[in-house]
Amino acid sequence: MKLMMFKQNGAARLGVVEDENVIDVTVCGGALPETLQALIEAGPDVLATLAQAIKSAPEAAKLPLESITPALPIECPGKFICVGLNYAAHAREGGHDIPEYPSLFVRWATSLVPAEAPVIRPRVSEKFDYEAELTIIIGNGGRRIAEEDALNYVFGYTIFNDVSVRDYQRKTAQWTPGKNFDGTGPLGPHVVTPDELPPGASGLRITSRVNGETRQDSNTADMIFSTAQIIAIVSEFMTLEAGDVIATGTPSGVAHAMKPPGWMKAGDRVEAEIEGIGVLANPIIDEA
Numbered sequence: 586m587k588l589m590m591f592k593q594n595g596a597a598r599l600g601v602v603e604d605e606n607v608i609d610v611t612v613c614g615g616a617l618p619e620t621l622q623a624l625i626e627a628g629p630d631v632l633a634t635l636a637q638a639i640k641s642a643p644e645a646a647k648l649p650l651e652s653i654t655p656a657l658p659i660e661c662p663g664k665f666i667c668v669g670l671n672y673a674a675h676a677r678e679g680g681h682d683i684p685e686y687p688s689l690f691v692r693w694a695t696s697l698v699p700a701e702a703p704v705i706r707p708r709v710s711e712k713f714d715y716e717a718e719l720t721i722i723i724g725n726g727g728r729r730i731a732e733e734d735a736l737n738y739v740f741g742y743t744i745f746n747d748v749s750v751r752d753y754q755r756k757t758a759q760w761t762p763g764k765n766f767d768g769t770g771p772l773g774p775h776v777v778t779p780d781e782l783p784p785g786a787s788g789l790r791i792t793s794r795v796n797g798e799t800r801q802d803s804n805t806a807d808m809i810f811s812t813a814q815i816i817a818i819v820s821e822f823m824t825l826e827a828g829d830v831i832a833t834g835t836p837s838g839v840a841h842a843m844k845p846p847g848w849m850k851a852g853d854r855v856e857a858e859i860e861g862i863g864v865l866a867n868p869i870i871d872e873a
Contacts, residue, residue, distance in 0.1 A: 586601060586632060586635070586636065586777070586778045586780075586781065587601070587602040587603075587775050587776070587777050587778075587781065587863075588600065588601055588602065588621060588624070588658075588741070588775065588776045588777075588778075589602055589607060589621075589655060589656075589658065589773065589774050589775050589776065590620065590621050590655070590656040590657060590658050590660075590699075590773070590774075591607060591653040591654060591655055591656055591774075592653070592654040592655075592656050593609065593648075593653065597620065597656045597660065598610065598611050598619065599611070599617075599618065599619055599620055599621055599623075599624060600648075600653070601635070601639050602650065602775060603639075605649060605650050605651070606647045606648060606649055606650060607647075607648050607649075607650055607653055608639045608642045608646050608647055608648075609646045609647075609648060610635065610638075610639070610646075612642070612643060612645055612646035613638045613639060613641075613642050613643075613646055614638065615634075615638055617631075617634070617635060617638060618631065618635075620660075621658050621659060621776060621828075622659055622660070622827075622828045625722070625723075625724055625740050625827045625828050626827045626828070628725070629724065629725075632778065654699075654701065655699045655700040655701055655702075655773055655774035656699050656773075657697055657698075657699045657772055657773060658722070658743055658772060658773045658774070658776050659722065659772075659828050659830060660694075661694045662694065662828060662829060662830045663826050663828060663829055664691070664823070664825070664826070664829040664830070665691060665692040665693070665694070665697075665829075665830045665831075665832075666689060666690075666691055666692075666819055666829070666830070666831045666832070667689070667690050667691065667692055667718075667745075667747060667764065667831075667832045667834075668687045668688065668689060668810065668815055668831070668832065668833050668834040669687070669688035669689070669690060669760065669834060670683075670684050670687075670688050670809075670834065671684075671687060671808050671809050671810055671833055671834025671835075672803060672807050672808060672809065672834060672835065672836040672837060673807070673809060674803075674807075674836065674837035675834070675835055675836050675837040675838075675839065676809075677837075678837050678838075678839070678842040679839075679841070679842070683809065684809065686818070687809075687810050687815065687818060687834075688760075689819070690759070690760045690761060690764060691761070692747075692764060692765060692770055692832075693765050695765075695767050696764070696765045696766060696767060696768065696769050696770040697770045697771075697772050698768050698769075698770060698771050698772070698867065699771070699772065699773055699774065700771060700772075700773045700774035700865050700866060700867065701774075701866060701867060701868075702768075702771070702867060703768070703867065703868050703869070703870040704746075704748055704768060704769055704771060704849075704855065704867045704868070704869050704870070705766070705767060705768035705769060705870060705871075705872050706849065706850065706851060706869055706870070706871050706872060707750060707766050707769075707872050708871070708872045709750075709753070710750045710751075710752050710753060711848055711850070712750060712751035712752045712841065712846070712848055713748065713749075713750060713751075713840075713848050713849045713850070713869070714748065714749045714750075714751050714839050714840040714841055714848065714849070715746055715748055715749075715793050715795065715800065715801075715839065715840060715849060715855050715857070716746060716747035716748070716749060716793075716835035716839060717744070717745075717746060717791055717792065717793040717801050717835055717836070717857035717858070717859070717865075718744070718745045718746070718747055718791075718832040718833055718834060718835050718857070719742060719744070719786055719789070719791060719805050719808075719812075719832075719833045719859055719862075720742065720743045720744060720745040720772070720830060720831065720832045720833065721739055721742060721786075721812060721815070721816070721830070721831040721832075721833065722739070722740045722741050722742070722743060722776055722828065722829075722830055723738055723739065723740060723816075723825045723826065723827060723828065723829040723830070723831070724738060724739060724740030724741075724827060725737075725738055725827065726738070726824060726825045726826040726827050726829070727820060727824070727825055728820055728823070728824040728825070729820055729821060730816055730817055730820040730825070731817060732813045732814055732816075732817040733813070735812070735813035735814075735816035735817050735820075736779065736784060736785055736812065736813055736816075738816055738825065739779050739812065739816070740776075740778070740827070741776040741777055741778045741779065742776070742777050742779070742782060742786045742859075742862055743772065743773055743774075743775060743776045743777070743862065744772070744773065744775075744857050744858075744859050744862055744863065744864075744865040745770065745771070745772050745830075745832040745857075745865075746770070746771040746772075746793070746855060746857045746865055746867070747764065747770065747832055747835060748769040748770060748771065748849075748855075749763050749764055749769075750762070750763045750764075750766050750769070751763060751841050753766070771855075771857070771865055771867045772830075772865070773865060774863065774865065775862055775863040777861065777862050777863075781861065782861050782862070785811050785812035785813055786805055786812060786859075786861075786862075787805050787806045787808070787811065787812070788804065788805065788806045789804065789805045789806075789859050789860040789861055789862070790802070790803075790804055790858075790859070790860040791803050791804065791805055791836060791857075791858070791859050791860070792857070792858045792859075793838070793855065793856065793857045793858070794855070794856045794858070795840075795847065795849060795853055795854070795855050795856075796853055796854055797854075800838045800839070800840070800843075800847065801835065801836050801837065801838035801839070802836075802838065803836030803837065803838075805833075805859070807836065808833060808834065809834075810833075810834075812833065815831060815833060816831070819831065849869050850869060851869055851870050851871040852868075852869065853868070853869040854866065854867070854868050854869070855867055855869060
């Protein structure tokens with residue numbers, strides 16, 4: 586199932602994407618969850634109930650995708666964990682060794698923006714970079730999750746663009762400042778349940794484009810640490826909870842590795858695409 590959150594009359598609503606339409610779940614009747622977070626927390630059985638409900642959805646529930654405004658899939662994730670240097674070629678292009686343990690950092694909710702919302706280039710830097718990333722949304726949570734069981738803890742997969750302010754990222758060994766400027770983290774718009782994708786969402790083409798020019802072009806099979814490994818490693822030291830988000834790293838082709846660097850600027854349009862999940866697109870604007 587392909588799901589999304591969208592804005593309608595100023596309110597965020599849960600939708601099911603079918604072809605070029607989104608079905609507004611709130612119009613389908615019954616005691617169905619009204620947000621993706623609520624759907625996750627309701628447990629896996631509710632997906633079957635939702636699938637049955639949308640089969641008899643009234644015409645009023647069907648909205649053209651082009652007519653709706655995407656919202657964040659998870660408005661305020663309890664935890665948003667990011668994996669750095671998870672593709673060997675990307676590690677090398679940044680001058681790093683291939684890691685034996687994943688580089689982990691966090692994103693805060695104030696940095697997140699939905700699809701089609703402006704991404705804000707801050708006044709203090711021109712070194713504004715893109716990073717297309719496969720992203721995990723946790724379903725049932727847990728601690729010390731075994732790698733062989735880890736995929737059972739995934740609710741679905743989405744797309745993250747880990748837009749980075751590179752000079753601030755490199756001010757110290759900790760990457761937090763360069764990864765958390767307000768309005769620099771596009772997420773969504775679609776969340777695809779695991780039954781629609783290969784195990785662990787491996788083997789999917791992942792690309793990014795700036796103004797239509799392809800910058801990154803790789804495959805999620807090239808991740809150093811797989812979806813299952815990442816969940817097992819992270820859950821060694823923290824309890825994962827329903828609705829937590831884990832971005833799994835970006836492939837090579839980022840702006841800072843280009844000669845000269847291909848930094849994003851106001852007026853650009855950046856797109857991150859993952860096969861089977863969709864396209865996350867956003868315009869770039871300068872901070873006011």
